[in-house]
Amino acid sequence: MTEAVSKPFFEDLEVGMRLPTVELGPMDRFDYIPIALILRDTNPLHLDRVYAQERGLPDVVQQGPLNQAYLYRYFTAWLHDPWDLVATKMRFAANVFPGDVLECGGEILELVEESDGGGLVNCAVWQRNQDGQTILKGEAKGRVPGR
Amino acid sequence: MDVDRTILIGRSLRSATYTVTEVDVNDFLGVVDEPEFVAFSNDSGLGDATATATEAARLAPPSFAPFVAVLGLLKTFDWQEDFLFDYRTGTAMFGEQSIQFHRPLRVGESVAITASISDVYEKQGKSRFDVIEVAFEITGGGEGDRLMSGQQSYILFK
Numbered sequence: 001m002t003e004a005v006s007k008p009f010f011e012d013l014e015v016g017m018r019l020p021t022v023e024l025g026p027m028d029r030f031d032y033i034p035i036a037l038i039l040r041d042t043n044p045l046h047l048d049r050v051y052a053q054e055r056g057l058p059d060v061v062q063q064g065p066l067n068q069a070y071l072y073r074y075f076t077a078w079l080h081d082p083w084d085l086v087a088t089k090m091r092f093a094a095n096v097f098p099g100d101v102l103e104c105g106g107e108i109l110e111l112v113e114e115s116d117g118g119g120l121v122n123c124a125v126w127q128r129n130q131d132g133q134t135i136l137k138g139e140a141k142g143r144v145p146g147r
Numbered sequence: 148m149d150v151d152r153t154i155l156i157g158r159s160l161r162s163a164t165y166t167v168t169e170v171d172v173n174d175f176l177g178v179v180d181e182p183e184f185v186a187f188s189n190d191s192g193l194g195d196a197t198a199t200a201t202e203a204a205r206l207a208p209p210s211f212a213p214f215v216a217v218l219g220l221l222k223t224f225d226w227q228e229d230f231l232f233d234y235r236t237g238t239a240m241f242g243e244q245s246i247q248f249h250r251p252l253r254v255g256e257s258v259a260i261t262a263s264i265s266d267v268y269e270k271q272g273k274s275r276f277d278v279i280e281v282a283f284e285i286t287g288g289g290e291g292d293r294l295m296s297g298q299q300s301y302i303l304f305k
Contacts, residue, residue: 034174038214064241065213069179072210082183085209089245138243 004108006078010119010144019106019123022074027062029098035063062096067136071127074104075140086120090138094129101130109139117146149305150231152267152277160229160262160281163222165215172207172254175214184208207252212295216246219260220283220299229264230279232303242278242300249293258285258294265298275305 004017032046044051045061052060068090076082096102110122121144127136176184184206226234252258262283269277278300285295 031178034178038171038174039218065217066178068213068244069175069210072213073179073181073208076209077182082181082209083206083248083251085248087245087247089243091243092241 004078007080008078008144009147010111010113010117010121011147013108013111013121013144015108015111017108019075019078019108019125021103021105023101023103024070025101026099027096027102029060031066032060032063035066039063039065057095057097059097059099062098062100064092067092067096067102067127070102071104071125071136072140074127075106075123075125075142078106079142080145084143085140086143087141088138089140090125090136093134093137096129096135102135103128103130106140114143118144119146120144152231152279152303155229155231155264155279156267158229158264160223160264163219163260164257165219165222165260166257167207167211167215167252167254169254171214172211175211176208179208179210181208181210205254207254209248209252212246212248212252213244215252215258215285216244216283216295216297216299217241219258219285220262220281223260223262223283224281230301230303238304240302242302244297244299246295246297248295250287252294253287256287258287260285277303277305279303 002017004013004019006020036042036046046063047060049060076085104127106123106125108121108123111119113119120141122139122141125138125140126134128134224230226232232239260283262281264279265282266280267277269275280298280300282298284293286292287294
């Protein structure tokens with residue numbers, strides 16, 4: 001399977017190309033404190049290990065928007081400019097816990113050429129943990145320039 | 148007896164605002180390292196005019212967008228009143244989120260969020276749950292200044 005290099009040009013892309021995978025982590029529980037402050041969400045499920053374990057979870061749960069942010073960063077870093085992002089659609093499939101290592105990947109689903117020589121690229125994107133379990137999956141669309 | 152939430156379809160939720168503060172974005176960048184977006188401080192030693200101009204031009208990373216959508220939308224509804232759901236005893240989680248981006252998000256700007264319930268349906272997984280789909284639009288200060296629009300679903304277990 002051909003890999004679509006980062007900062008690609010539209011002419012070099014083909015449907016079915018894989019985006020380079022990126023590994024992140026291990027996830028750090030101390031990152032959940034600033035994220036809780038940003039989200040104004042002090043739910044102990046994200047901050048208190050004993051509370052989470054009393055509810056049958058192995059540890060505190062990483063906040064969902066943080067998982068999303070890592071997948072956004074993965075895709076937008078592949079574009080020439082992060083704000084060439086056009087649209088996203090994502091669904092949560094599983095929780096992330098401290099110590100998890102996440103892998104982000106993608107595949108080109110659709111290419112639509114525009115009049116300036118560049119075009120829109122729509123990709124399947126996903127995030128998995130070290131056990132291969134899907135955390136997030138969806139699509140991301142961005143604008144890519146022509147040469 | 149189950150609550151019939153289909154009566155909520157079409158309901159307009161309350162308008163809300165959210166300010167993309169420098170503190171929030173800097174805290175975010177401390178966790179999600181974004182090489183193309185640096186943390187900014189007003190103590191940078193720049194003159195006031197330069198600092199103001201730099202601040203006005205500074206963009207938040209797109210990875211911050213889900214936070215704006217989640218935070219903004221949570222201000223637009225009351226779980227009990229608008230979703231007929233007791234958050235103290237029930238279990239809810241985020242479902243699918245889709246966003247269309249119309250322009251970049253600037254640090255320091257206040258955005259307005261409008262939302263309405265576009266669909267409600269029941270699904271059966273390991274247990275039964277309702278899916279509430281909320282359509283939203285996030286705008287900036289000027290008329291017709293669209294930043295983001297999209298849909299967020301909430302899963303309410305029965």
